[in-house]
Amino acid sequence: MNCRSAEHLFSSFVEDELSQRERLSLESHLEECARCSAAVQELRVTVDLLSTLPSYETGPAFEEEIMDRIRSGEAMRPGLIEWISEHLAPARLRPVFLAGAAGCALWIAFLLVNPGQDAAPNGGSKIAGTTPKTEQTATSNVPAPSSAVTTPAAPAGDVVASAPTPARVAPSRTGSVPAALEGTAAASGSADSARINAPYQDEYILDQFYLNRSGEDGVHSIVPVSGRTTDDVYITF
């Protein structure tokens, strides 16, 4: 053991906290090194002196001043820094973080389980915006349908006057259900009826719904490709 490594053990030696092996090794060094031996003695005295320092006392009114501050309500008003440290402490914010993380996890799980559902409210416009227009020659006099299913897309006269064209069947996601929407319908009133009964071009193709014209009474309906007729149909263009 050299002086440098011995020095690291001085404090523990003074407090008798060394292992037997360390203590024997240090004692062996101290017997040979007068300088380290003196240093240990000085350190021992230093520690003793620290423990005998006189203490500072509070003033005589210390306790009563505290009690007065408590009675006045001052004690119950934390300072700004204390308030912040208490209310924004990591331990306090942990439930908020956990709730946020759980919410995010649920939302991600929902998206994974229902990949197409999230776009339902705005999906119509998205699909309409990305769907290519077709048969421009046949539908040139048909204005684009308006934004709501129940709103007549165009004046009835224009629709009726348009040339009949075979409906184009777009590939469906399921493969078994026609996915071509030949217009926006499900309307009431004469204008809507006229438009629906017209040989409408499939100007817009949606993969979520299709126009069912197979009703015997001539009633057309918009049916989700999923086949669940109870689904709410809400399409915007």
Next chain:
Amino acid sequence: MPIESLRLKKLDPLAELSDEDVMERCAQGSEAAFRTLVQRYRSRIMNLVCRFINDRDRAEEIAQEVFLRVFRNKERYRKSGKFSTWIFTIAVNLTKNEIRSRVRHRGTYSLDAMDEESGGQGLPFPDWKPLPDADLNAREIQNKVAEALRKIPPRYREAVVLRDVEGLSYEEVGEILRIPGGTVRSRINRARLMLKERLKPYLKLEDV
């Protein structure tokens, strides 16, 4: 048992309770229990704060604030932890805030500047009284020790004050300063060696 001691026991039922038990009663709303804690710890807290910031008036304000925080947070105290560790942690944190505040206002924190505030002599001991000639040397040594303590860096000073002046265990010091046990021992050893070097001329006076 003598009648006097029986009477004293009846007068102060909290006297024999541990700090943790007294604190529990304090949390239940006992003002007497809170007063008992103030009486038990006022000197130690005042002493600790004074050793750190060397400003007696401000130290007393901080010591009061320590007890107000104990009162304010009494319901949050958990009996599983030692009360002394809890209250010393509050005191150390408030003192550190004070030092940071001084650094912000002054731009730097100088122990020498604090010495100048106290006339270069540090704080006089409150129980300063004329001592017999035989004790003059001891008083001089104590002043030198206190001065040496003020001169070492704060991180070493706080560790050695908690350990050697307040007599806390290494584990408590680590818990209060939020540093691991190895760091506690290293800082205390380093602090003692620094103090020893500063006190070397006077230790010869003591002549062990």
